[in-house]
Amino acid sequence: MNPDFKHTPAIDQVGIEERVARFNTRSLKKETKLSGLLLALNMIDLTTLEGKDTEGKVKQMCNKAMHVADDIPGLPTVAAVCVYPNHVKTAKQVLKNSQVKIASVATAFPSGNSTLQIKLDDTKLAVDSGADEVDMVISRGEFLTGNYNFVFDEIAAIKNACGKARLKVILETGELSTLDNVRKASEIAIYAGADFIKTSTGKIQPAATMPVTLVMLEAIKDYHLKTNIMIGMKPAGGISTAKNALQYLVMVYETLGPKWMTNEWFRFGASSLANDIVLQLGKEQKGVYYSKDYISID
Amino acid sequence: MESNFNWDYAPAPEAKDHIKLKSQYDLFINGKFVKPNSKKYFETHNPSTEEKLAEVAQANAKDVDLAVSAAKNAYDKTWKKMPAKERAKYIFRIARVMQERARELAVIETMDGGKPIRESRDFDVPTAANHFFYYAGWADKLDYAFPNRNPQSLGVAAQIIPWNFPLLMAAWKIAPALATGNTVVLKPAESTPLTALKLAEIIQECDLPPGVVNIITGFGDTGAAMVNHPNVSKVAFTGSTDVGKIIQKAIAGTNKKATLELGGKAANIVFDDAPINQAVEGIVNGIFFNQGHVCCAGSRLFVQENVADEVIQKLKARMQTLIVGDPLDKNTDIGAINSKEQLDKITKYLEIGAKEGLELFQTSNAIPKKGFFCKPTLFIGAAQSNRVVQEEIFGPVLTIQTFRTIEEVIEKANNIPYGLSAGVWTDKGSKIFNLTTKLRAGVIWANTYNKFDPTSPFGGYKESGFGREGGLHGLMPYLKF
Numbered sequence: 171m172n173p174d175f176k177h178t179p180a181i182d183q184v185g186i187e188e189r190v191a192r193f194n195t196r197s198l199k200k201e202t203k204l205s206g207l208l209l210a211l212n213m214i215d216l217t218t219l220e221g222k223d224t225e226g227k228v229k230q231m232c233n234k235a236m237h238v239a240d241d242i243p244g245l246p247t248v249a250a251v252c253v254y255p256n257h258v259k260t261a262k263q264v265l266k267n268s269q270v271k272i273a274s275v276a277t278a279f280p281s282g283n284s285t286l287q288i289k290l291d292d293t294k295l296a297v298d299s300g301a302d303e304v305d306m307v308i309s310r311g312e313f314l315t316g317n318y319n320f321v322f323d324e325i326a327a328i329k330n331a332c333g334k335a336r337l338k339v340i341l342e343t344g345e346l347s348t349l350d351n352v353r354k355a356s357e358i359a360i361y362a363g364a365d366f367i368k369t370s371t372g373k374i375q376p377a378a379t380m381p382v383t384l385v386m387l388e389a390i391k392d393y394h395l396k397t398n399i400m401i402g403m404k405p406a407g408g409i410s411t412a413k414n415a416l417q418y419l420v421m422v423y424e425t426l427g428p429k430w431m432t433n434e435w436f437r438f439g440a441s442s443l444a445n446d447i448v449l450q451l452g453k454e455q456k457g458v459y460y461s462k463d464y465i466s467i468d
Numbered sequence: 469m470e471s472n473f474n475w476d477y478a479p480a481p482e483a484k485d486h487i488k489l490k491s492q493y494d495l496f497i498n499g500k501f502v503k504p505n506s507k508k509y510f511e512t513h514n515p516s517t518e519e520k521l522a523e524v525a526q527a528n529a530k531d532v533d534l535a536v537s538a539a540k541n542a543y544d545k546t547w548k549k550m551p552a553k554e555r556a557k558y559i560f561r562i563a564r565v566m567q568e569r570a571r572e573l574a575v576i577e578t579m580d581g582g583k584p585i586r587e588s589r590d591f592d593v594p595t596a597a598n599h600f601f602y603y604a605g606w607a608d609k610l611d612y613a614f615p616n617r618n619p620q621s622l623g624v625a626a627q628i629i630p631w632n633f634p635l636l637m638a639a640w641k642i643a644p645a646l647a648t649g650n651t652v653v654l655k656p657a658e659s660t661p662l663t664a665l666k667l668a669e670i671i672q673e674c675d676l677p678p679g680v681v682n683i684i685t686g687f688g689d690t691g692a693a694m695v696n697h698p699n700v701s702k703v704a705f706t707g708s709t710d711v712g713k714i715i716q717k718a719i720a721g722t723n724k725k726a727t728l729e730l731g732g733k734a735a736n737i738v739f740d741d742a743p744i745n746q747a748v749e750g751i752v753n754g755i756f757f758n759q760g761h762v763c764c765a766g767s768r769l770f771v772q773e774n775v776a777d778e779v780i781q782k783l784k785a786r787m788q789t790l791i792v793g794d795p796l797d798k799n800t801d802i803g804a805i806n807s808k809e810q811l812d813k814i815t816k817y818l819e820i821g822a823k824e825g826l827e828l829f830q831t832s833n834a835i836p837k838k839g840f841f842c843k844p845t846l847f848i849g850a851a852q853s854n855r856v857v858q859e860e861i862f863g864p865v866l867t868i869q870t871f872r873t874i875e876e877v878i879e880k881a882n883n884i885p886y887g888l889s890a891g892v893w894t895d896k897g898s899k900i901f902n903l904t905t906k907l908r909a910g911v912i913w914a915n916t917y918n919k920f921d922p923t924s925p926f927g928g929y930k931e932s933g934f935g936r937e938g939g940l941h942g943l944m945p946y947l948k949f
Contacts, residue, residue: 428472
């Protein structure tokens with residue numbers, strides 16, 4: 171049974187921020203750091219979502235997704251690439267024989283201001299073109315009006331249109347204003363059928379932050395306690411350093427536990443993070459930092 | 469696909485090779501380290517390894533007399549006459565040198581007391597320095613703090629501090645005493661004397677006039693000699709209620725002023741409308757901070773019955789992620805119990821609770837074989853009539869009681885001989901104010917726990933003592949009007 175979304179659990183912002191500060195004092199050394207960096211790389215959704223995206227840009231990024239840094243042996247690929255629906259076919263061509271999944275934004279991304287029919291068509295285009303995952307946006311306007319049923323029904327309808335593709339629901343937390351709202355939106359998305367909940371489009375500031383992500387992780391944890399069903403989490407936008415990625419992993423590990431420490435259940439939506447991880451991994455291997463000229467920038 | 473990603477954090481020990489400890493420490497009297505008249509020394513140990521760290525002088529009555537006389541002399545000849553703004557400069561200087569030597573102080577605090585480096589580094593040492601900064605600012609403004617009341621210093625303050633926050637308690641005591649123009653004889657606890665002796669070195673380095681601060685080490689008899697010395701005008705004690713009562717008797721009929729900060733058994737109250745996940749975090753901070761060696765620890769948890777199952781389930785899961793181990797490791801959440809004696813006391817209470825038929829929960833993670841360690845522990849299904857609920861355990865042991873109504877929980881929270889602190893967890897502001905007016909405790913935290921600031925007064929009701937430390941209130945016990 172769905173809860174009453176008007177009364178979702180209270181969030182104490184000060185407490186959340188203190189908990190985050192605590193995660194950030196964890197000191198990761200040696201093999202812990204190394205395994206964390208490799209895992210973080212494997213959790214990245216390499217993303218390009220720009221008006222100026224072209225076939226060429228998408229192809230080059232897909233190549234990077236498979237060959238992050240071939241000079242360092244034993245590197246995993248990233249988890250997925252994330253593109254607009256009209257570029258899914260191009261990505262599919264390049265990635266067809268790889269493990270890299272294709273995620274597509276849909277539903278009038280990034281504002282979500284359109285009719286349900288257009289959003290369904292958008293989703294269908296992505297899925298029919300071969301997307302493994304759909305990243306939808308919720309209708310923030312309706313949410314802030316208190317029209318929770320509208321938001322719920324829309325997510326449920328998109329989920330239905332996804333078929334086998336996994337659905338990530340973007341809350342766009344930068345527009346939700348309070349952590350209480352983040353919790354509420356998380357619950358609506360989870361109960362409406364989200365496979366993943368995701369912080370941001372990357373088009374609004376602030377994008378992903380650790381406090382917001384912690385609130386969402388707690389919603390996932392509480393849902394798991396009640397139902398034993400796992401939901402994935404994807405912070406997106408603003409995570410660009412390996413150090414910050416490790417802090418997120420500490421937070422996931424200590425909040426949800428080892429079961430979530432795989433790209434099946436946790437993703438980073440990021441574009442420049444991969445190269446910083448490569449830089450750090452290179453340093454772990456060679457003992458010194460090397461010039462960024464040695465790292466490809468697709 | 470599910471992962472079994474094992475991420476036990478690799479050891480991340482704080483370096484201790486930069487720490488210079490002498491093999492033997494003397495008494496700091498009249499600006500110099502001097503040999504004790506007793507000719508006796510006792511050992512101080514690292515409770516996480518049981519290794520000896522240093523030998524420390526044992527002051528006898530004659531040493532106490534020397535220290536008090538030095539303090540009296542410095543008071544009469546120097547400190548009392550010095551312009552307040554000059555006094556302030558010395559106190560500021562102590563604060564700054566403490567900050568400069570923060571890392572060294574933190575590592576020694578952790579080695580001598582067993583508390584995790586995360587706490588000594590992020591809490592004890594910075595807060596101690598902040599107390600000196602804060603009270604330095606008051607030194608030349610006493611007339612504004614107490615307008616038209618002509619505040620005057622008292623003389624020599626005998627200060628006796630406990631082993632749970634050795635450096636911080638020294639700062640709590642020394643800073644307001646100096647700011648108000650008094651001189652000091654301070655005795656740290658026998659199990660944790662090293663940071664106070666490092667503070668003596670800092671005071672020497674800061675060129676304080678000799679005798680203004682004297683730091684002497686020893687056991688209970690040393691403390692008794694300090695309290696009973698006729699030239700002492702003020703006694704400030706933090707420690708057990710039993711000793712507090714002895715002090716109170718000893719100074720009866722004298723002119724000595726006293727501040728006693730004693731035991732506690734705080735109620736931490738969680739209502740059903742609380743932010744539960746943050747409340748769980750607050751419960752953990754409330755009782756497991758500093759291994760529960762905190763007089764204001766939230767050791768009695770009251771949970772509203774309709775959320776009790778959820779809170780207990782989440783609390784158990786959260787406790788499982790606490791890392792118990794080497795206090796010098798930066799990832800350690802819970803360090804070593806301060807001494808063998810204290811571990812025995814906690815173990816005794818664990819047996820009492822089990823005998824009383826309470827459900828016991830301890831985390832399944834292993835604890836180090838060597839050193840004094842105790843697993844974080846819950847006693848579930850406790851009642852007011854249980855001894856583990858009534859008596860202060862001073863360890864990582866939490867009792868859990870449930871309640872139905874707000875009247876019931878207020879009554880139970882107050883039904884205890886102590887009254888130092890309390891915590892309230894609810895999303896409703898009106899409920900917080902209702903409780904803060906009815907709970908008989910000196911400090912009440914709402915939706916947080918164990919928060920300290922130099923500007924905020926701290927102290928208790930009933931058997932938790934009297935007098936306030938910190939803030940404007942913390943000046944008053946060191947002044948006459």
